[in-house]
Amino acid sequence: MQYQKKVFRYKVAVGIVNKRLRESISVNDKPMIQTYLNNDIKEKYKIDWNCAREESLPNTTLQNLHLICDYFKIDISKYFETVKNITDEEIDTAICSKKKLTRLYSIYIKY
Known part of the structure; x- marks a missing residue:
């Protein structure tokens, strides 16, 4: 179960990086919202993306x-380096901020 816990936490770190990348771009002097990104990706790459x-x-x-x-416009190695630099505290905060993540994570910490 420790392996699954580690993978879960890594996935959360990836999500944190994805959100930070999105929010690092300003649209109308505000961080880019998810809907804008979904629509922009659909327009630029011709794929549906969530x-x-x-x-x-x-x-x-x-x-x-x-x-x-x-x-x-980030190199894949830079992307993974950024994921690697997400701290345990940042991961814990992200998990605690979402009921779904808290519920799923509780399964792993029981073992």
């Missing part, structure tokens, strides 16, 4: 990783 899924508890595919890095 930003919320990639920010809450992503199970990111290689295609989505490429899309994220291409869209935000």
Whole structure:
């Protein structure tokens, strides 16, 4: 169960990075919202994409990783370095901020 806990926490870290990348872009002097990103990706890449899924508890595919890095103009190695630098405290805060994540994570901490 420790492996699943570690993977869960890593997924949360990926979601944190995805959200930060989105919010780092200003649209009308405000952080970009998920709907804007979804629509922009649909227009630029001609695919439907769900930003919320990639920010809450992503199970990111290689295609989505490429899309994220291409869209935000970030090298894949820089992306993973950023994920690696997310702290345990940031992960814990993200987990506690969402009922779904708290519920799912509680399964792993019981073991």
